[in-house]
Amino acid sequence: xxxxxxxxxxxxxxxxxxxxxAHPSLSVDVENRVVLRAQRASRGKVGLVSGGGxxxxxxxxxxxxYGMLDAACPGEVFTSPVPDQMLAAARxxxxxxxxxxxxxxxxxxxxxxxxxxxLAADDGIEVGSVLVNDDVAVEDxxxxxxxxxxxxxxxxxKIAGALAEQGAALAEVTAIAEEVNARTRSFGIALGPAVTPxxxxxxxxxxxxxxxxxxxxxxxxGRRRDAMAPAAQLVHAALDAINxxxxxxxxxxxxxxGLGGTPLIELYVAYGEVHRQLADKGVRIARNLVGNYITSxxxxxxxxxxCRLTDRLTELWDAPVETPAxxxxx
Amino acid sequence: xxxxxxxxxxxxxxxxxxxxxAHPSLSVDVENRVVLRAQRASRGKVGLVSGGGxxxxxxxxxxxxYGMLDAACPGEVFTSPVPDQMLAAARxxxxxxxxxxxxxxxxxxxxxxxxxxxLAADDGIEVGSVLVNDDVAVEDxxxxxxxxxxxxxxxxxKIAGALAEQGAALAEVTAIAEEVNARTRSFGIALGPAVTPxxxxxxxxxxxxxxxxxxxxxxxxGRRRDAMAPAAQLVHAALDAINxxxxxxxxxxxxxxGLGGTPLIELYVAYGEVHRQLADKGVRIARNLVGNYITSxxxxxxxxxxCRLTDRLTELWDAPVETPAxxxxx
Numbered sequence: 001x002x003x004x005x006x007x008x009x010x011x012x013x014x015x016x017x018x019x020x021x022a023h024p025s026l027s028v029d030v031e032n033r034v035v036l037r038a039q040r041a042s043r044g045k046v047g048l049v050s051g052g053g054x055x056x057x058x059x060x061x062x063x064x065x066y067g068m069l070d071a072a073c074p075g076e077v078f079t080s081p082v083p084d085q086m087l088a089a090a091r092x093x094x095x096x097x098x099x100x101x102x103x104x105x106x107x108x109x110x111x112x113x114x115x116x117x118x119l120a121a122d123d124g125i126e127v128g129s130v131l132v133n134d135d136v137a138v139e140d141x142x143x144x145x146x147x148x149x150x151x152x153x154x155x156x157x158k159i160a161g162a163l164a165e166q167g168a169a170l171a172e173v174t175a176i177a178e179e180v181n182a183r184t185r186s187f188g189i190a191l192g193p194a195v196t197p198x199x200x201x202x203x204x205x206x207x208x209x210x211x212x213x214x215x216x217x218x219x220x221x222g223r224r225r226d227a228m229a230p231a232a233q234l235v236h237a238a239l240d241a242i243n244x245x246x247x248x249x250x251x252x253x254x255x256x257x258g259l260g261g262t263p264l265i266e267l268y269v270a271y272g273e274v275h276r277q278l279a280d281k282g283v284r285i286a287r288n289l290v291g292n293y294i295t296s297x298x299x300x301x302x303x304x305x306x307c308r309l310t311d312r313l314t315e316l317w318d319a320p321v322e323t324p325a326x327x328x329x330x
Numbered sequence: 331x332x333x334x335x336x337x338x339x340x341x342x343x344x345x346x347x348x349x350x351x352a353h354p355s356l357s358v359d360v361e362n363r364v365v366l367r368a369q370r371a372s373r374g375k376v377g378l379v380s381g382g383g384x385x386x387x388x389x390x391x392x393x394x395x396y397g398m399l400d401a402a403c404p405g406e407v408f409t410s411p412v413p414d415q416m417l418a419a420a421r422x423x424x425x426x427x428x429x430x431x432x433x434x435x436x437x438x439x440x441x442x443x444x445x446x447x448x449l450a451a452d453d454g455i456e457v458g459s460v461l462v463n464d465d466v467a468v469e470d471x472x473x474x475x476x477x478x479x480x481x482x483x484x485x486x487x488k489i490a491g492a493l494a495e496q497g498a499a500l501a502e503v504t505a506i507a508e509e510v511n512a513r514t515r516s517f518g519i520a521l522g523p524a525v526t527p528x529x530x531x532x533x534x535x536x537x538x539x540x541x542x543x544x545x546x547x548x549x550x551x552g553r554r555r556d557a558m559a560p561a562a563q564l565v566h567a568a569l570d571a572i573n574x575x576x577x578x579x580x581x582x583x584x585x586x587x588g589l590g591g592t593p594l595i596e597l598y599v600a601y602g603e604v605h606r607q608l609a610d611k612g613v614r615i616a617r618n619l620v621g622n623y624i625t626s627x628x629x630x631x632x633x634x635x636x637c638r639l640t641d642r643l644t645e646l647w648d649a650p651v652e653t654p655a656x657x658x659x660x
Contacts, residue, residue: 002521002541004596004632006560006603014561015595018602022620057594077595191332211332230336231344261591263627264387265345265407266334272348273336290352292622297593298630302334327657 047093137214151305467544481635
């Protein structure tokens, strides 16, 4: 294993130490593993907390900042954070208007966020929760009952974050987060595996011309192994899976996301295909992201995420955001 | 070879087609391979043109926009663009105040930009040129006489772009570009090779525990093959090489750049080390970038770029920028 790390068990702490000194806009508690905004939101704003296993950067810590998250709780690589982190985050960001937990649907994350919510409630903090489960590839998976939560998380964090910034109440912020999740679907394809620092070995094995269609962000199996094919066909497979589950029409927000080991030039090739194939269906991409936003360490491959927009969602998407990984319009 | 492409000879055109529909802020001439700002700069502004082989994205097209480049000319993967592209770019962006070419020191790029400059001069366009040659790893290399141009390009494009936006004359913009290059040094380390679409094969071979110390952005050999080591040691080797060439002191701008296949979490580990080791030397990182800015397709590894700042350079670095890959403060 060749990784740019000091030691497998120091990766998360070392990366948080680097994050802390790289971004003055963040306040990083390296020991307790909570990433906060350096400049806290004003009292009365709903606090947004997310978190999950590390190895998906920039998710979630890269999305802490004005217009998006108030706090992120990073676990070990591909491992849920613990309730103590989530409770510390809730306490730190509650400004009297309550806290929304944004939870990707993995069993460990779900249980730990639930426990943290109960502990926070004991403290008198009002807690809402949204479960992100947008990955149409499979029902139930290696670490999940139901569908996995993947790319929609970025959209939920951005759009709920914008509404929270406007001073909306917890029930409204929770409702819009649920709406974004309900209107969003994702599908991923791996061209190869990732290597976790702890194992030092590829998470799965693929032949020289083999791909994993419907892969999860921890390398969970998808729908099938298939033969490598041109980008147009891979995009078609992903779009088909999404469209079968949620027929697409009107204006959409699209993310072509790199899983970590795919060059940006290839992501633009894929985005061009998505645009062309959606145009053929009469679907217009009104907004887009192309890049590495929710990764799986150095996994080569991509995921496609599509959200059926409404005017309101578009407006909230366009609202100013200022985080390490997403920034515009302020 | 598993790549997210349609065909090796279509990669650049397909990616430009994707870039065109992804970014309304860009005007992309896919056929002639020139990327311009959709909203042209006002007359009287010096036009900034750069370009080079594709495969280093987001460089250069991702840096076209307010406060940075006016035009980028992408060549085939790891291959210089041709003078016609550069001439078309110069004609498109000349607003009467002349054009600055930002040229990374590779023989093909240098010759072609020179020819384009002569052709543009025949058209009555005043052309300045800055040669970026910041990579301290080796004198002369596979495609270069003298030192290779790497990470400093990002700094030159940003800082010269900011000065041009303020309405400075061509001589001043050229001078600051040269100053940034003179005050900046880089050093890269590869943990593995990249695969060009045309060859379909790794550009070089490394053993399971071997690294290339001082690698170029096309996989050119560095100073030596060495054994894989912890991040702290790799950062130390890179910093030492830079410091030996240009003793560091005072305030610096640092980029920890991913070569394409290294997870962001690892880049933050490396950045933490850079910060600690520079602090030990009494050097303060006043500004930083951590991420994939000048890549080598999917190469695993990183490069470190350090610029000795002045107040003026810091001010220009902080000036508003609005491009697909770098955006702040407007």
